[in-house]
Amino acid sequence: MTSQKGAKIQPVRGTQDILPDKTPSFRHIENKALEIAERYGFQEISTPLIEFTEVFTRTLGDTSDIVTKEMYTFNDLSGETITLRPEGTAGVARAFLSNGLAQNLPLKVFYSGPMFRYERPQKGRRRQFKQVGIELIGIEGSQADIEVISLGNHFLRELGLEDSFTIELNSLGDPDSRSDYKKALLEYLSAHKKNLSPNSIKRLEKNPLRILDSKDKEDQKITADAPLISNSLNDKSKKFFEEIRNGLEKLNISYVINERLVRGLDYYNHTAFEFVSQSLGAQGALLAGGRYDGLIKQMGGPDTPGIGWAAGIERLEMLLEDFPKKRRPISIIPGDSSLNEKASIISNDLRQLGYTIDFAYSGNMKKRLKNSNKVNACACIILDKEAVKDGNCIVRDMDRGEQILIDSNNLSYHLKKYK
C-alpha cells in the first residue's frame, strides 16, 4: 500500500481516468475497429478479464517477459491462481477450446477491452491499457494473412492515420525454417559473444532472435552481418511469404520488409508484422501481430492454425487529431421553478423525437444562458410565464442571438433545423 497520508488521493500507478473530453475519441476508435472488422466478416467476442494463470503461462511460455515479470497474478478467496489478462489472444484461444468452436471453422472474432501488464509506465505504455484485436482461427492459406493485414491497414486508414504509420513485414518461416535459422544465427552470434551487450548475452540462451532488434550500438554492428532469415526459409515458406507479399501488392498496401522483426514466442511462425508510428517515441508499435499456428495445439487442442493482431487504443488516440464533433444540444430554460414541470414535459417530448436536450437546472436567467453557452447549445427554449400562459415559448438561436415566440405545439417543427 503506497497511498500517502496528507497527499491527494491518486490513481494506481500506470492507470488513468479517461474523462468526458477524451471518451469520445476512445469510443470512436473502438467503434471504427468493430465496424471495419465486421466488413471483413469478423464478429465480436468478449472473454473474461481474468483467467486461470495457466492460460497465459502455457501459451506465452515460461520464459517470456510477460509471464516472468509483467503479470498481475493473485490468489482468489478459494485459492485459485488468477491472472488479469495481459493480452487478448490467449483468452480467445481458451474460449475456442472451452466452447468447442473447432467444429465451426474458421472462427473470425474481434475483441476490445482493457489489458494489464506490470511494467514501468512510459509514454504510450500503461499498466492498464486498452486494445482492440482480431483473431482468424482455422485457415492455413495465405489469404488469411492477406485479409488480416488488410483489415489492420483499412482500420488505421479509416481513422485518418494513413500518413502516420508504416507497415513492417517479415516471415519467420515454418518451424523447420525457423529452427534452421536459429541454428545459423546462434552459430554466428556465439562467435561474437564477447562483444555482445550483457542483455544480449542473456538473450543468446533464452531468445537469440531478439538480439536482432537490440538497440545497443555494438549489437547492431554485429547483427549487421548476421545471417538473414530470408536465406533460411525453405521453399514452402518462401512461397507462402511470396503469396502474401503479392496479395498485399495487389491491394496497393505498401510495406517494408524488416528482417529484424521477430516474435519472441515459440508458437509464432511465418508472418510477423508491425504497424509502426514514428511520432510516439520508443513505443511506436500501433498495431502488431502474426501467425501462431502452434498456439492452439500448445494449449492442448487440435492442431489449428491462427493469425491475428492487436492495436493499442491509447497509442492510436494520441495520434488522432480530430474526430466527429459531438452533436450540439438544445438547452431548455424554465423561467422559474414553477415552470420546471412544463419544461420537463417538453424536454421529454423532444427527446422522444430524437432531439438532444440539455436541461438548465438552476440559477437565474443569466446563469442558465451562460450554461447553455458552455454546453455549446445551438438554441435555447426559454419558458417564461407570459409566453407559457399563451401556449408559447421562446426559441433563441444561440449563434445569431435572435429569439422568436413559438407556439408550443409547433415546437418540434420549428426546431427541425437544429436537429
Next chain:
RNA sequence: GCGGGAGUAGCUUAGCUGGUUAAAGCACCUGCUUGUGGUGCAGGGGAGCGGGGGUUCGAAUCCCCUCUCUCGCCCCA
C-alpha cells in the same frame, strides 16, 4: 527491474545562489447588465509549494527517503 528529467492554485507556468501575508495567464465567482449568453471593464475566491523526515533563527527554494509523471533501456500494443 535499471538510468536521466520533472512535480508550485482546476489547468499552464514564474519564483528556486534560503528571508516580510507564494506570483501570473486561463478557468471559476460577483458587479457594470434593470430575469437573456458568447466580447469588454472592475472586483473576488482558490495553492502554502507531491508526501515524509532533516539542516537552519528562518525553506517552495539546501540534504535524505518515498510517491507520481516524463524520457530512455528491457519488453511490448
